[in-house]
Every structure is written in C-alpha cells, then in structure tokens.
Amino acid sequence: MTETRVLSPDDVDVLELVLTGVLPELPEELRPGAGSDVVFTDAENTPIGRVDTAGVVHSEKALALPQSPLADPEVRLTAPLSTHSEVAVWLSVPLVKAEEDAVRQRVAGAAPPVVIAVPASRHAVVGIGEAHPIALLEYARALATDLGGAQVVVVPWPNGPEAYAGVSPAALASALNADEIIDPIAQRASDIHEKVAQLGDAFARAVAEIYSPEAARAVTTSHANAHRRGKVYFFTGLSGSGKSTVAKAFATALEAEGNTVSLLDGDEVRHHLSKGLGFSREDRETNIERIGYAASLVAKHGGIAIAAPIAPFASGRAKVRELVEGADADLVLVWVNTPLEVCEERDRKGLYAKARAGEIPDFTGISSPYEEPEDADIVINTAELSIDEAVEIVRSA
Numbered sequence: 001m002t003e004t005r006v007l008s009p010d011d012v013d014v015l016e017l018v019l020t021g022v023l024p025e026l027p028e029e030l031r032p033g034a035g036s037d038v039v040f041t042d043a044e045n046t047p048i049g050r051v052d053t054a055g056v057v058h059s060e061k062a063l064a065l066p067q068s069p070l071a072d073p074e075v076r077l078t079a080p081l082s083t084h085s086e087v088a089v090w091l092s093v094p095l096v097k098a099e100e101d102a103v104r105q106r107v108a109g110a111a112p113p114v115v116i117a118v119p120a121s122r123h124a125v126v127g128i129g130e131a132h133p134i135a136l137l138e139y140a141r142a143l144a145t146d147l148g149g150a151q152v153v154v155v156p157w158p159n160g161p162e163a164y165a166g167v168s169p170a171a172l173a174s175a176l177n178a179d180e181i182i183d184p185i186a187q188r189a190s191d192i193h194e195k196v197a198q199l200g201d202a203f204a205r206a207v208a209e210i211y212s213p214e215a216a217r218a219v220t221t222s223h224a225n226a227h228r229r230g231k232v233y234f235f236t237g238l239s240g241s242g243k244s245t246v247a248k249a250f251a252t253a254l255e256a257e258g259n260t261v262s263l264l265d266g267d268e269v270r271h272h273l274s275k276g277l278g279f280s281r282e283d284r285e286t287n288i289e290r291i292g293y294a295a296s297l298v299a300k301h302g303g304i305a306i307a308a309p310i311a312p313f314a315s316g317r318a319k320v321r322e323l324v325e326g327a328d329a330d331l332v333l334v335w336v337n338t339p340l341e342v343c344e345e346r347d348r349k350g351l352y353a354k355a356r357a358g359e360i361p362d363f364t365g366i367s368s369p370y371e372e373p374e375d376a377d378i379v380i381n382t383a384e385l386s387i388d389e390a391v392e393i394v395r396s397a
C-alpha cells in the first residue's frame, strides 16, 4: 500500500538531512507502516520524496529549493563533504566582533580549508540579533574571505531545537568531514547575550533620553508607522503558469531584505482556510474572497501579503481589490500569463492529463474558463522570462 504524506517545511528539512546522511533515519512519525511505502509531498501536493518498502529514502527533483542562493548546488550540503578539514565553524547567527576575533584566532593555526557551515531553515523565524539564512549566507561568504578563503556550506536545518534533536555532533562532523566543529554562539558570553537582546529597545531608549514623554510618543509611533502602508501582491493565472514559483522567489527576496511576508499560496490555502471547498464557480469565488480577506487583514496592519491562487473570475478578483483597498492598502495584481500549452506541457502534478482524460471536471483552461484580467498591474509570461527576471519585474511595481 502506498501512503501519501504532506510534509511541513521543517519535515522537508529533516528529510533532506536524512538524504545528506546527517540524520541516520527518518523520525518515527514520518516512517511508513510495515510493508507500505510512502510518498512525501510538500504543502502544494508536489512529490518531493518517498520511502520504499525496504525503508530506503529517495528524493524527487522538486525537493530542491526554488530559485534561492541557499539552493546553489555549489554550497548546499547534499552528501558528506569529500574534502577533509580540521575545523568547521557553525555559523547560526551573525557574530559580534569579539566572537569574530575568537574564530580568527582559532582557525589561524588550522590547515586549510576551514569550513563555515550555515544552518538554513525553510521557514526561518528571525529574532533580534539573528538573520535570515540568505543574509547569513552572504555574511558567511564575507567571513570566509576574511579568513583567507574558507569553504561555505549550507546545511538544511529544521527550525526549533526539538526538530533536530536527533542530530548527533559526531554525525554532523562526519558529514562536514571535519575533526571539530566550533560553535561560537554556544560559547557566547552572557553580557553579549544581554546586549543583543536589548537591541530591540535601543531606539526607544535613545528617544526617551532626548525627548519629553509626549514628544517621544509622537516620534516613536511615527517611526513605527513610516513605510507601513500595507501591500498585497495577488498572482493570478492558470495552474502551472508559475504563480507559486515566482511568488515564493519574490517572497524570499523580500524576506532576505528583512521584510516579514505572509504567503497565501493557492494549494496551501486549500489545506487550511478553504478546506472542503471544491472547484465549482461558487466554491472558487468563496475561496478567493477568503484569501482576499486574509490578505487585507495582513495589509491593514502594514504587512505584506502575497497570494497565488488561480482566481479565474474577474468578479472574485474585483472583490479582492475592494477588500484590500478598503483596508487602506495597495493591491498589485500580477497576471502570470503563461500560455496554456506551456502549462500543460509542464503538468507538474499530472492534472492536465487527468483533465484531458475527463477525470477532473471543471479544470481551469480545459473545462472551466479563465477570464483574462483587464486590470492587471503587471503581466508576466514565464515561458519567456527566467524566475529571476519575473521577480525583478514584480519588484518594480
């Protein structure tokens, strides 16, 4: 019997750790029952891996991160490193100067190469003194140059301490092919911890020092509200047109610059917000209105929301515009206008073939209409643009 399991982003990191050999086996809850095999999909139902009946874990092509510096095969750990090193530096957050000095001293005596390992989570939650994995990778590269050319490695790493409890230091050292791993943060002095923790209040304290409480309130709230008009990027287009791929790459680019982004991806929404809805016109309109409402709430408070459903009907999209503009936020409607033939040829999930065979009724583009937007702010065709080019065009909005 074949089971199908939808993995969380953390589970996908765990799966990747097993494939790289850092984790010896899948945690119990991800293993198939005796005699069964299991297919893993991501939240969008794309197969990303499987475990056969013999318990062997395999990856699918789609496991790779979409278009991100963290997915660069030059740096991402996919198998134990072949080059041996004496020291690997575990770089989980940016280091303060004293810690950088300590690392410099420690590696000075080591024979090259030194490895700098950057743990990167698929759903990084970034606190004070921490950095998004893309920003951390950039910093690691600068540190590597400073250390005379260390080798930078990105390690898939689930978010939260309990998620990687199964990783033994010895297995990690073996995957990095290093005699020793040094973790400057594990040795971080308590006064540095305290100073970093206080960074978030530093602005308020500096304001309080030079203003009266009344004036300080005005200065602080104005500062907090600056650049705070919310924005919703709403991608619409056929299944397989590239909405998710471009929306995710765009979200990653915004996050890497320190923005917080709420991503409402089509398939993912249907697992949660719109669970139980089908693909009749009525259900699709309900789905789109819910997405528009959730996005407008995010934007109302100055946030950035990115949604990527098919949204085939003009009436549903008009409702979204009404909700977002009613929340005093901006809507950017992005029509991913990739020709049907290209979407059908991609057929990542095999749905077009099924729709053609009459197995899926009401399939957009085949047996259900897609009303082309007349009010799109941006139109992109991913048959003619690379993902990076498409992202750049959306950014220019």
Ligand SMILES: Nc1ncnc2c1ncn2[C@@H]1O[C@H](COP(=O)(O)OS(=O)(=O)O)[C@@H](OP(=O)(O)O)[C@H]1O
Residues within 6 Å of the ligand: 044, 238, 239, 240, 244, 266, 267, 270, 279, 283, 284, 285, 287, 288, 308, 309, 310, 311, 312, 349, 351, 360, 361, 362, 363, 364
């Ligand atoms: N009948 C039918 N028509 C279109 N799509 C179908 C259908 N049945 C299932 N799917 C899968 O559902 C995804 C589209 O869901 P959406 O919520 O984006 O659709 S809609 O906006 O409510 O029309 C869509 O995902 P994407 O390929 O990511 O667009 C399909 O995988």
Ligand SMILES: Nc1ncnc2c1ncn2[C@@H]1O[C@H](COP(=O)(O)OP(=O)(O)O)[C@@H](O)[C@H]1O
Residues within 6 Å of the ligand: 237, 238, 239, 240, 241, 242, 243, 244, 245, 246, 308, 346, 348, 382, 383, 385, 386, 387, 390
């Ligand atoms: N330039 C491109 N932009 C976006 N996707 C592309 C591009 N070229 C190829 N693709 C592929 O097309 C598929 C688009 O799928 P997806 O982003 O899930 O579409 P949608 O969310 O619209 O259903 C992915 O497999 C992606 O890798």
